[in-house]
Amino acid sequence: MEVLKCKCGAGNIPKGVFILPLTLLVMVLLLPLVIDLNESYFSLYGSSLETPENNKCNIFSGSWVPYSKGSFYSNESCPFIAEKQNCFMHGRPDREFLKWRWKPEECELPLFDAKQFLKIVRGKSMAFVGDSIARNQAESLLCLLNSVARPVDITSRYTSKDDKYFKWWFYADYKFTVAILWSPFFVKSSKAYLKDTSFYNAENLFLDEPDEAWANHIQIFDYLIFSAGQWFFRPLTFYENRQVVGCQKCHNLTTDPLNLYGYRNAFRTAFRTVINLKGFKGMVFLVTHSPNHFENGEWNKGGGCNRTLPVNKEDKGFLHPYALEEIYETQVEEFAAAEKEARQKGLRFGLINITDVMLMRPDGHPHKYGHNLDRNVSINDCVHWCMPGPVDTWNQFLLHMIKIGSF
Numbered sequence: 001m002e003v004l005k006c007k008c009g010a011g012n013i014p015k016g017v018f019i020l021p022l023t024l025l026v027m028v029l030l031l032p033l034v035i036d037l038n039e040s041y042f043s044l045y046g047s048s049l050e051t052p053e054n055n056k057c058n059i060f061s062g063s064w065v066p067y068s069k070g071s072f073y074s075n076e077s078c079p080f081i082a083e084k085q086n087c088f089m090h091g092r093p094d095r096e097f098l099k100w101r102w103k104p105e106e107c108e109l110p111l112f113d114a115k116q117f118l119k120i121v122r123g124k125s126m127a128f129v130g131d132s133i134a135r136n137q138a139e140s141l142l143c144l145l146n147s148v149a150r151p152v153d154i155t156s157r158y159t160s161k162d163d164k165y166f167k168w169w170f171y172a173d174y175k176f177t178v179a180i181l182w183s184p185f186f187v188k189s190s191k192a193y194l195k196d197t198s199f200y201n202a203e204n205l206f207l208d209e210p211d212e213a214w215a216n217h218i219q220i221f222d223y224l225i226f227s228a229g230q231w232f233f234r235p236l237t238f239y240e241n242r243q244v245v246g247c248q249k250c251h252n253l254t255t256d257p258l259n260l261y262g263y264r265n266a267f268r269t270a271f272r273t274v275i276n277l278k279g280f281k282g283m284v285f286l287v288t289h290s291p292n293h294f295e296n297g298e299w300n301k302g303g304g305c306n307r308t309l310p311v312n313k314e315d316k317g318f319l320h321p322y323a324l325e326e327i328y329e330t331q332v333e334e335f336a337a338a339e340k341e342a343r344q345k346g347l348r349f350g351l352i353n354i355t356d357v358m359l360m361r362p363d364g365h366p367h368k369y370g371h372n373l374d375r376n377v378s379i380n381d382c383v384h385w386c387m388p389g390p391v392d393t394w395n396q397f398l399l400h401m402i403k404i405g406s407f
Contacts, residue, residue: 117144125179140394181218203234226287274347366386
């Protein structure tokens with residue numbers, strides 16, 4: 001009975017007596033919410049995203065391995081394939097080049113997941129800025145997403161006519177916009193190429209002025225993907241402060257060396273334009289130079305690309321696309337300098353390094369099954385990429401890098 005006589009008022013009860021029940025109550029109430037958030041996170045990004053091994057793995061170092069399931073789509077199922085890249089429509093008979101996937105040396109590159117991609121980009125916008133290689137990748141993305149959602153062409157909202165060089169699409173269910181902003185040099189040019197495709201007359205490039213065709217639009221985009229290179233092989237006259245500062249192939253078309261001054265400064269101006277854009281908080285990606293594979297002659301001297309299988313890492317050294325090393329090194333140097341400056345301003349720049357990956361795919365081009373965009377004639381196209389084809393891997397890289405979000 002002495003126990004019952006103890007002074008056990010509420011004020012004397014130790015605080016710890018209430019902490020355990022209260023903690024258990026909170027856990028019971030919050031546990032379903034935590035589980036729900038966790039499941040939502042992994043359904044969106046994938047569990048492999050958080051592994052240190054995945055973040056450290058160089059996804060661009062690897063090899064092409066057999067993959068029996070083939071392509072994500074067909075040329076018949078996708079309405080977004082440009083005629084130039086619709087190799088099967090123009091008679092390409094083989095399909096073996098579709099039965100390969102990219103395998104990084106130290107990890108797995110997830111296959112493209114259209115539902116996951118659209119969940120991640122919901123309410124956002126993406127622009128592919130550059131030349132026809134940028135357009136090649138953009139149309140690949142549209143085809144990869146086509147099994148889940150079909151966009152509406154909203155180009156007329158941005159241009160006064162049906163312009164083959166600029167396109168906008170809108171995925172209403174996801175409020176996601178994709179655009180192609182055509183600008184083969186990134187900087188202001190005389191645009192003589194629009195009327196003269198002979199490759200013999202010089203194009204004027206104003207290296208310190210961005211091309212307004214893309215620069216006036218990019219502030220609204222959440223993702224910018226830059227890709228250009230092939231157009232810098234033609235005759236060019238370089239201007240800065242509206243004064244001529246140099247040229248390429250301006251004296252002797254056959255012996256003048258490649259002048260990378262224009263290429264370097266075009267990229268420098270493009271990156272600087274984005275970095276200095278007030279209020280821009282999006283992700284910026286550079287897709288490195290896409291190699292051509294003309295063999296047994298140049299593009300205008302009977303060269304072609306009739307291989308039907310990839311080459312391995314040992315044999316790729318026998319392929320020598322014109323100026324590939326010089327172009328690639330210049331591009332990556334400018335990107336590295338820009339990325340450092342961008343990081344200091346809180347911007348994220350990512351490098352989609354496809355050059356070495358695609359050097360091993362001489363089988364992925366249209367070859368003689370290419371097609372001229374303006375005329376009903378076949379051409380030897382060893383620059384662009386068949387669709388479907390290895391170009392679809394570029395968007396696997398893109399999805400992976402958007403998911404990890406840190407480069």
